[in-house]
Amino acid sequence: MTRVFSGIQPSGVPTLGNYLGAIRNWVPLQDQAEAIYCVVDLHAITVWQDPAELTRQTREMAAALIACGLDPQRCILFVQSHVRAHAELAWIFNCVARLGWLNRMTQFKDKAGKNQEASSAGLYVYPNLMAADILTYHATKVPVGDDQKQHLELANDIAQKFNHDYGVDFFPTIEPLIQGVAARVMSLRDGTKKMSKSDPSDQSRINLTDDADTIALKIRRAKTDAEPLPDHMAGLENRPEARNLVGILAGITNTLPENVLREHGGQGFGAFKGTLADALVAHLGPIAAEMKRLLDDPAALDAALHVGAERARAIAEPICARAREIVGFLPAK
Ligand code: AQP
Numbered sequence: 001m002t003r004v005f006s007g008i009q010p011s012g013v014p015t016l017g018n019y020l021g022a023i024r025n026w027v028p029l030q031d032q033a034e035a036i037y038c039v040v041d042l043h044a045i046t047v048w049q050d051p052a053e054l055t056r057q058t059r060e061m062a063a064a065l066i067a068c069g070l071d072p073q074r075c076i077l078f079v080q081s082h083v084r085a086h087a088e089l090a091w092i093f094n095c096v097a098r099l100g101w102l103n104r105m106t107q108f109k110d111k112a113g114k115n116q117e118a119s120s121a122g123l124y125v126y127p128n129l130m131a132a133d134i135l136t137y138h139a140t141k142v143p144v145g146d147d148q149k150q151h152l153e154l155a156n157d158i159a160q161k162f163n164h165d166y167g168v169d170f171f172p173t174i175e176p177l178i179q180g181v182a183a184r185v186m187s188l189r190d191g192t193k194k195m196s197k198s199d200p201s202d203q204s205r206i207n208l209t210d211d212a213d214t215i216a217l218k219i220r221r222a223k224t225d226a227e228p229l230p231d232h233m234a235g236l237e238n239r240p241e242a243r244n245l246v247g248i249l250a251g252i253t254n255t256l257p258e259n260v261l262r263e264h265g266g267q268g269f270g271a272f273k274g275t276l277a278d279a280l281v282a283h284l285g286p287i288a289a290e291m292k293r294l295l296d297d298p299a300a301l302d303a304a305l306h307v308g309a310e311r312a313r314a315i316a317e318p319i320c321a322r323a324r325e326i327v328g329f330l331p332a333k
Pocket of ligand 1 (some may be wrong): 007008009010011012015017018019020021022023143144145146147148183184185186194195196197198199
């Protein structure tokens with residue numbers, strides 16, 4: 001059976017971008033593959049996280065995943081730091097990956113900004129940990145948003161170099177699963193920048209916990225241009241904000257942007273934004289309510305995550321142990 005792995009950082013409230021680009025696509029895979037999903041707290045601390053907030057956000061992220069349709073009975077759902085193999089294999093991969101490869105990673109450049117010298121070393125080697133996350137399960141399919149494609153290519157380079165250097169055929173090739181018309185949702189304030197949960201501006205994103213009024217207000221304030229919507233795709237060229245809002249409506253209503261334009265072409269943004277806000281509220285309202293219900297019982301949530309970690313360890317530890325052996329570490333007692 002195909003094994004699927006994906007993760008999400010508890011670095012804030014999950015956004016509409018996380019939902020349309022990743023989480024929503026994770027749900028059907030629970031019934032098509034052996035699906036392993038992880039709240040990646042080790043990744044989150046590559047940038048500063050207040051400890052109490054990190055604990056709270058980790059639970060909140062787990063609740064969001066379940067509220068979006070992940071079922072801890074049908075998938076393995078756990079917290080990354082509960083399975084030590086991730087960190088251990090990441091260290092081995094730190095010694096396999098080349099600096100030249102990491103220097104090409106655009107996410108590091110985006111997140112480090114102008115002050116790279118002040119970034120954590122963890123942020124720089126983030127892709128090596130991501131490779132370890134996937135490969136310590138020998139997972140072969142990874143459902144992610146478009147922004148993670150480069151990291152998956154690097155994971156394959158690491159797997160190949162490990163296999164080549166040690167003369168083994170141990171780590172498999174990974175294939176990204178990038179699905180849907182909203183594989184990259186952009187900021188509501190700047191259509192050229194991706195929507196991010198850690199963007200300093202809350203107005204730039206829709207959080208899965210936003211209430212109906214907040215969603216309507218954010219959509220009303222979303223940046224647009226002065227032209228009405230075109231009735232064909234070519235008319236969206238050089239209109240990143242219009243393209244983004246059309247993509248969001250298509251994503252949330254499970255249709256194609258072409259169909260959205262067929263229906264709404266010629267409309268001004270005032271009317272279109274009303275339709276979009278209503279669709280978002282109808283779709284996200286029940287998710288927020290379910291999150292709230294789950295978070296009212298943190299003990300039950302933690303218990304589900306602990307079971308998930310146990311199941312994850314049963315797969316990850318033997319693979320990591322074999323990697324240790326291949327590298328030549330003296331067996332531990
Ligand atoms: N804007 C987006 N559009 C589509 N997919 C997205 N993803 C993130 N943003 C968008 C996908 O969500 C999954 C989990 O992402 P992550 O939390 O591990 O890291 P990220 O990509 O760095 O997400 P954020 O929201 O931008 O987090 P911060 O602000 O903490 O860095 C991934 O599959 C990603 O592709």
